[in-house]
Structure formats: C-alpha cells, structure tokens
Amino acid sequence: MRRYVQPLSFALSLVIALLLALPASAQETSTSTGPSINLIIPRSDYVKTSYDRYRLGGHTEPGNTLTVNxxxxxxxxxxxxxxxxxxxxxxxTITLIATSPENKSVVKTIQIERTPPLTTTSVDLLTIEDAMMLPTMDVELNAGDVLEVRMKGTPGLEASFSLxxxxxxxxxxxxxxxxxxGLRGIYTGIYKVKPTDRLKTTPVKFHLKKSWRKKVSKK
Incomplete structure (x- = not known):
C-alpha cells in the first residue's frame, strides 16, 4: 500500500479546518483553574521526524493568547x-505558554527530534542497515497472505531474504x-504463504551478495 504525503500548505489548511470544526465541548475547557493547552498534533510529548518543518495544532480557551518558544x-x-x-x-525543545485574559498562564513542553535524512550507502561498504526494514514488528500470517519485506543496504547488489x-x-x-x-539501495520482496508453511516465530533474514566470497546477512 502506498502512502501519500500531502503538501505542507494543504496539510496545514486541513489541520486548521479540522480544529475549527471541533464542537464547542471539545474546544473549550473550564477556566476556573486557569487556561489549558490541548495538543492534537503531535499527540505525544516526544516525536521524531526527518523533516525540517513540523506541524503544530491544538486548542486552548477562546480569548487566550499563545506563545511558542x-x-x-x-x-x-x-x-x-x-x-x-x-x-x-x-x-x-518546544515550549508553549497559554495566557488567559485574567493573566493566568499554563506551560506545556514537548520534544521534537529532527533526525538526519537517510543517504545512499557507500558502494565501498557491504552492509545491511536497520533503517527502513520491513516488517517493523511481529506479524501473524495465514495461508494465502502475502508478506512484504524491505531493507536498505549497499546499492547495486544481489539481494534476497529467507524465512x-x-x-x-x-x-x-x-x-x-x-x-x-534519489535514494539507492532500497530492496523489496514478497512471499505468499502456502498452506503447508509453518511460520511460527520465524525470523526474516536478509542477504546481500557482491560475489561468492563477499556477502552479508542480517535478521
């Protein structure tokens, strides 16, 4: 299944539209104890991304002011x-401060880690990297199911996987x-499970081969 990435401008407009469409009960929180900050994007206080820009969206009480860093x-x-x-x-470190008209404030801090973008593995190295491996977790398969696998490694070589x-x-x-x-060295493969296969706790093992003597494997 392909994943489509929306342009940032369109995605931001969509976020705003969704937030503005929230019912009042979802948007407003009692100010009896002061203002609040409710984040919708991101949902976690710690996220990783390889992008140099990140969307931030949420809501506070109407009439509040908000500062970010x-x-x-x-x-x-x-x-x-x-x-x-x-x-x-x-x-x-992203610090959000919401302040009410009564000058009451609340602070929320989140961490966003920008990871280095992936680069093509050097052809001088014979290696299989951890990045981009599929599957990323244990999967349960039945007869007729198709297992899709992926790995990243040295480009231009003979690649395979074993079960x-x-x-x-x-x-x-x-x-x-x-x-x-423009990223090279991304390999994909599929396997259709047969009725006679016994795959209980079977690891996926990847292989890259440069020559008869030069090859590497990784689970």
Whole structure:
C-alpha cells in the first residue's frame, strides 16, 4: 500500500479546518483553574521526524493568547491554533505558554527530534542497515497472505531474504531511485504463504551478495 504525503500548505489548511470544526465541548475547557493547552498534533510529548518543518495544532480557551518558544502563535476565535515549526538538526525543545485574559498562564513542553535524512550507502561498504526494514514488528500470517519485506543496504547488489526453513533466498528487487527521491539501495520482496508453511516465530533474514566470497546477512 502506498502512502501519500500531502503538501505542507494543504496539510496545514486541513489541520486548521479540522480544529475549527471541533464542537464547542471539545474546544473549550473550564477556566476556573486557569487556561489549558490541548495538543492534537503531535499527540505525544516526544516525536521524531526527518523533516525540517513540523506541524503544530491544538486548542486552548477562546480569548487566550499563545506563545511558542517566546513567539506569538495565532489563536482563532474558537480557541484553535495551528502552524508550522522550523526545526534544527537534533533535539528541539518546544515550549508553549497559554495566557488567559485574567493573566493566568499554563506551560506545556514537548520534544521534537529532527533526525538526519537517510543517504545512499557507500558502494565501498557491504552492509545491511536497520533503517527502513520491513516488517517493523511481529506479524501473524495465514495461508494465502502475502508478506512484504524491505531493507536498505549497499546499492547495486544481489539481494534476497529467507524465512527459516520455509523459504531460502527469495529474490528481492532494488527499487528505482526515481521512486525513492534519489535514494539507492532500497530492496523489496514478497512471499505468499502456502498452506503447508509453518511460520511460527520465524525470523526474516536478509542477504546481500557482491560475489561468492563477499556477502552479508542480517535478521
């Protein structure tokens, strides 16, 4: 299944539209104990991304002001707010402060880590990397199911994967760099489970072969 990435401008508009469409009960929180900050994007206080900009969206009480890292952030009449954050490489501490008309404030801090973008593995190295491996977790398969696998490693080599004693060295295909934003060395493969297969707790093992003597494997 392909994943489609929306342009940032469209995605931001969509976030704002969704926030503005929230019912009042979801947007407003009692101010008897002071203002609140409810984040919708991101949902976690710690996230990782390889992008240099990140969407921020949520809501506070109508009439409140909001600053993000000491810069004023637009709050809509409904209390919704949304915008884009510029990220530096590495750890980014994002501090949000909402202040009510009564000058009561609340502080919320999140961490966004900007990871280095993936690069093509050097052809001088014979390696299989951890990045981009599929599957990313244990999966349960039945007869007729199709297992999709992926790995990243040295480009231009003979790639395959094995499933214990069930399947040995199933060929993998290197994805054209035109489909990976110029990234080479991304290999994919599939295996259709047979009724006779016994795959209980069977690990996926990847292989890259440069020559008869030069090859590497990784689970």
């Amino acid at each position: 000491d810069e004023e952030f637009k709050v809509y009449p409904t209390g919704a707010f949304a915008g884009l954050l510029d990220l530096k490489p590495g750890a980014n 214990g004693r069930v399947a040995k060295h199933v060929p993998m295909t290197e994805v054209p760099f035109s489909e990976t934003k």
